[in-house]
């Protein structure tokens with residue numbers, strides 16, 4: 001399937017939510033899955049914008065890369081890159097961020113064994129892209145799940161009003177976070193399909209074929 005003339009935005013990697021100059025909270029993600037999708041979309045002729053959280057990966061050939069750190073920065077970069085034909089949200093965006101950033105490093109208080117952090121929800125990039133006036137024709141999300149995969153993935157498909165959700169099992173070796181391979185269970189309103197296990201580059205290629213076949 002050619003993507004000539006199409007604009008594709010892909011998000012990849014984690015976001016880091018800074019607590020103080022020395023500490024952050026974030027999700028596990030190497031960026032490999034999102035980078036593989038961006039590389040494959042560019043190989044097929046798309047103009048690709050890759051919005052990457054803090055990862056250590058080279059930029060795929062022909063891809064425009066925007067590096068960000070936090071969920072708020074990723075939200076701004078993705079929505080500023082619209083319009084596009086396809087948005088694929090493979091990033092592991094932090095769901096919560098510290099309510100306040102401390103410009104001074106938080107100190108351990110003598111005699112205190114606990115630290116309480118006030119966290120607030122981040123904005124949902126995927127849901128906001130799906131509800132955006134410049135909504136891409138195809139909005140595809142991921143779901144990292146440890147159990148009840150179909151239940152949670154179909155819930156996200158509906159709640160975030162996206163066209164497709166690619167669920168991967170995390171917490172097992174050989175798929176999901178950081179691994180070179182992945183296995184996806186992909187859900188859309190009319191059906192579902194399993195992809196892999198296979199190297200992430202192969203999974204990316206089959207996923208782009210599936211988006212073309214089932215959603216066009």
Ligand code: PMT
Nearest residue numbers: 029030031032033089092124125126141142143144177178
């Ligand atoms: O990067 P790798 O090491 O290769 O690993 C790949 C991966 C496991 C990170 C990837 O395949 C994956 O599953 N990405 C989504 C992980 C995730 O955060 O899932 P979620 O179920 O929490 O989020 C559901 C969807 O909402 C995702 O498309 C996510 O990008 C999006 N989201 C979530 C929160 C938020 N504030 N904004 C969002 O856009």
